[in-house]
Amino acid sequence: MLGKCVGVGILAVALVASLAGTGLAAAAKVIKIGAVYPLTGDVASTGQDCKTGVELALQIINGKYNINIPYAKTAGIPSLGGAQLKVIFADSQGSPQTGMSAAEYLISNKGVKAMVGAYQSSVTKTVSQVTERMHIPYVCSDSTSPTLTERGFKYFFRVNPNDKISAKDQFEFLNAMKKQGKKVNRIALVYENSEWGSHVGQQEKLAAKKFGYKIVADVPYSHSTTDVSSEVARIMAAHPDVVMEASYVSDAILFTEAFKRHNFKPQAFMAMSGHLQNDYLKAVGADANYFIVRSTFNLGMAKRIPAIKQVNALYRQKFGHDMSANAVRSFNAPFVLADAINRAHSTNAAAVQKALLATNMSAGIMAWKGIQFDKNHQNKYASFILEQMAKNVYQTVWPFNAATMKVVWPFPGWGK
Amino acid sequence: MENQLLQMTIDGLLMGSIYALIAVGMTLIWGVMDIINFAHGAFLMLAMFATFWADKLWGIDPLISLPFVALLLFFVGWGTYSTTVRKVLSGPILAQLLVTFGIGIFLVNLAVFLWSPDYRQLHHTLISGTCHFHYCVASKGKVVAALTSIVVFAATYWWLKKTRLGRAVQATSISKEAALLMGINTERVFGITFGVALALLGVAGSLLANFYYVFPNVGDMFGLLAFAIVALGGFGSVPGSFIGGLMIGLAENIGGLYLGPQYKYAIIFAIYLGVVMVRPKGLFGW
Numbered sequence A: 001m002l003g004k005c006v007g008v009g010i011l012a013v014a015l016v017a018s019l020a021g022t023g024l025a026a027a028a029k030v031i032k033i034g035a036v037y038p039l040t041g042d043v044a045s046t047g048q049d050c051k052t053g054v055e056l057a058l059q060i061i062n063g064k065y066n067i068n069i070p071y072a073k074t075a076g077i078p079s080l081g082g083a084q085l086k087v088i089f090a091d092s093q094g095s096p097q098t099g100m101s102a103a104e105y106l107i108s109n110k111g112v113k114a115m116v117g118a119y120q121s122s123v124t125k126t127v128s129q130v131t132e133r134m135h136i137p138y139v140c141s142d143s144t145s146p147t148l149t150e151r152g153f154k155y156f157f158r159v160n161p162n163d164k165i166s167a168k169d170q171f172e173f174l175n176a177m178k179k180q181g182k183k184v185n186r187i188a189l190v191y192e193n194s195e196w197g198s199h200v201g202q203q204e205k206l207a208a209k210k211f212g213y214k215i216v217a218d219v220p221y222s223h224s225t226t227d228v229s230s231e232v233a234r235i236m237a238a239h240p241d242v243v244m245e246a247s248y249v250s251d252a253i254l255f256t257e258a259f260k261r262h263n264f265k266p267q268a269f270m271a272m273s274g275h276l277q278n279d280y281l282k283a284v285g286a287d288a289n290y291f292i293v294r295s296t297f298n299l300g301m302a303k304r305i306p307a308i309k310q311v312n313a314l315y316r317q318k319f320g321h322d323m324s325a326n327a328v329r330s331f332n333a334p335f336v337l338a339d340a341i342n343r344a345h346s347t348n349a350a351a352v353q354k355a356l357l358a359t360n361m362s363a364g365i366m367a368w369k370g371i372q373f374d375k376n377h378q379n380k381y382a383s384f385i386l387e388q389m390a391k392n393v394y395q396t397v398w399p400f401n402a403a404t405m406k407v408v409w410p411f412p413g414w415g416k
Numbered sequence B: 001m002e003n004q005l006l007q008m009t010i011d012g013l014l015m016g017s018i019y020a021l022i023a024v025g026m027t028l029i030w031g032v033m034d035i036i037n038f039a040h041g042a043f044l045m046l047a048m049f050a051t052f053w054a055d056k057l058w059g060i061d062p063l064i065s066l067p068f069v070a071l072l073l074f075f076v077g078w079g080t081y082s083t084t085v086r087k088v089l090s091g092p093i094l095a096q097l098l099v100t101f102g103i104g105i106f107l108v109n110l111a112v113f114l115w116s117p118d119y120r121q122l123h124h125t126l127i128s129g130t131c132h133f134h135y136c137v138a139s140k141g142k143v144v145a146a147l148t149s150i151v152v153f154a155a156t157y158w159w160l161k162k163t164r165l166g167r168a169v170q171a172t173s174i175s176k177e178a179a180l181l182m183g184i185n186t187e188r189v190f191g192i193t194f195g196v197a198l199a200l201l202g203v204a205g206s207l208l209a210n211f212y213y214v215f216p217n218v219g220d221m222f223g224l225l226a227f228a229i230v231a232l233g234g235f236g237s238v239p240g241s242f243i244g245g246l247m248i249g250l251a252e253n254i255g256g257l258y259l260g261p262q263y264k265y266a267i268i269f270a271i272y273l274g275v276v277m278v279r280p281k282g283l284f285g286w
Helices: A002-022 A044-062 A096-108 A121-133 A163-179 A195-211 A229-237 A249-261 A278-288 A299-303 A307-319 A325-344 A349-357 B002-033 B040-058 B062-089 B093-115 B140-162 B164-174 B176-181 B186-208 B219-233 B238-259 B261-278
Strands: A030-037 A084-091 A114-117 A138-140 A156-158 A186-192 A214-221 A242-246 A268-272 A292-295 A385-390 A393-398 B130-133 B136-139
Touching: A030 A044, A030 A096, A030 A325, A044 A084, A044 A114, A044 A307, A044 A325, A084 A096, A084 A325, A096 A114, A096 A121, A114 A121, A114 A325, A121 A138, A121 A156, A121 A195, A138 A325, A163 A195, A163 A268, A163 A292, A163 A385, A163 A393, A186 A195, A186 A229, A195 A214, A195 A242, A214 A229, A214 B261, A229 A249, A229 B002, A229 B238, A229 B261, A242 A249, A249 A278, A249 B136, A292 A393, A299 A307, A299 A393, A325 A349, B002 B040, B002 B136, B002 B140, B002 B164, B002 B186, B002 B219, B002 B238, B040 B062, B040 B093, B040 B186, B040 B219, B062 B093, B062 B186, B130 B140, B136 B140, B140 B164, B140 B186, B140 B238, B164 B176, B164 B186, B176 B186, B219 B238, B219 B261, B238 B261
Parallel strands: A030 A084, A030 A114, A114 A138, A138 A156, A186 A214, A186 A242, A242 A268, A268 A292
Antiparallel strands: A292 A385, A385 A393, B130 B136
């Protein structure tokens, strides 16, 4: 009897799930775009965050809002009679292979005309191979591996800055610290060893050499690891001044806890990506303080860009919490795509590709001068900021002219 | 690097005994039923979430909810056996292989659906903070987990060797038919074994939730390690899984320190392959 009840229960859940997926048939004048994200798997919380960014972007593009960013005040794509964008999400599970077949499915079975997303560079790499082969414009605003825009792809465009720019920015910041008389020479690099992290490490090594810093520890690791004790032991044994970390969420939590457990206090911790996630911040609490984190966005920037406040208010209304930097990253691509389709007056791949090449638009809620693509299809105005957590809000500490807070250096210690 | 060796040995032994406690359930199920429980990681996740929600919703500390989580997992195990696993035991071998795989995928996705894929962590539990030994550090959560693991191992071993039910489990694992002829209700033994295996996993999950984050896929890597431990220690051997767990923990930490963390899983699976090549039944298998 119990067995039957459970069986019926499972069946009911499955039925509800399948019904939820079908939805209603699309109305006329709908342009479908595809988005592959890690919606399950160990990077899923970030993937879901990215998904919310895309959903909000589409809401703003499709509706009318009095916000001073492109395509907010008009409904849909103006040149196509207000055509609506519709996003179809597919799950990569964080795996390049699954992401690849998800992209093929979106294009072949769902008929998407353009692609955004992927988040993990390793997945973006395989998804973009599919879109390139099938002539589908792909605007990415959430993957940072420099190699993505160095393959000479015709249909792949990147709005956000890449890890080459990031490494340069990080060391320019260290140079500035050095000039102020701070002790920075010995650098420890720790990075997850998939497409993204290993290229972060590679670019940081190149930049360290160029800027004249000494790499005292070079620690790649697997981000699905259950324990980082040996990683931390290697880092601590090298006695670095600065630890540069590139982690996703779970590994970022493990590292922060291990550093704290050993009461390890270098001059500074520098981090990125996983450290921006809301669930990382919740998991480690006050231990996230004083990490100098690479980002492109924080809510503190609203002082300079008023639209951020309005966009975040909409976001809060829809999702019940503030926008994370990762949600904002993914928020950007649909606007660039909408702009290209609008100027192309069509969804024809060649026309949209041509329009993308000629992109010259405002950067919306980002602090960049604008969006224009260079010969590699990398947005030439994209740049990073460095930020530090203060009273549960990230504040910009670099570049100095955009800073909303003076950098706390050296790292004051755990529980301070 | 030398003074890191002691630290790595401690870390390795602590993590290793937790890995072992996770693996022992898998080895029991395999030993008695000849089924590889691919849903092991997912059940671990369930135990961790149960512990997490007990603390978050009702303020019950993981240390106190531990026996209840173990009991809950016992019934989850019993239920899983009687509703699904029992049905496929008489089916083709492929169905036996796939059923736990399916259960695992179902549970993980159910967790994503119910609780979102966010990472969650308990703060301010009864055992938090660190303890110091010489110049070495360990989190109290890990130390308590490791000590409990040793006690639970001893109890499980005693249960198998000294009690009537334990002997019935052993007899069934040696030969189901002979046990049946001796008047042992093997169906019941199977159900109890599955239940006990998951109860042990429940203890592991509860202890882990003290110092580890919880999310729907948290069990993936633990499940994979458990599989290596079971194969290393010998399918069906309880002491084997304990030794196997410690070996994996030490290999991961000491190997990671000297050869580089990027190779630690390569080292673990190289040891596993080496043992399986020399002794296909594992170190303590029979």
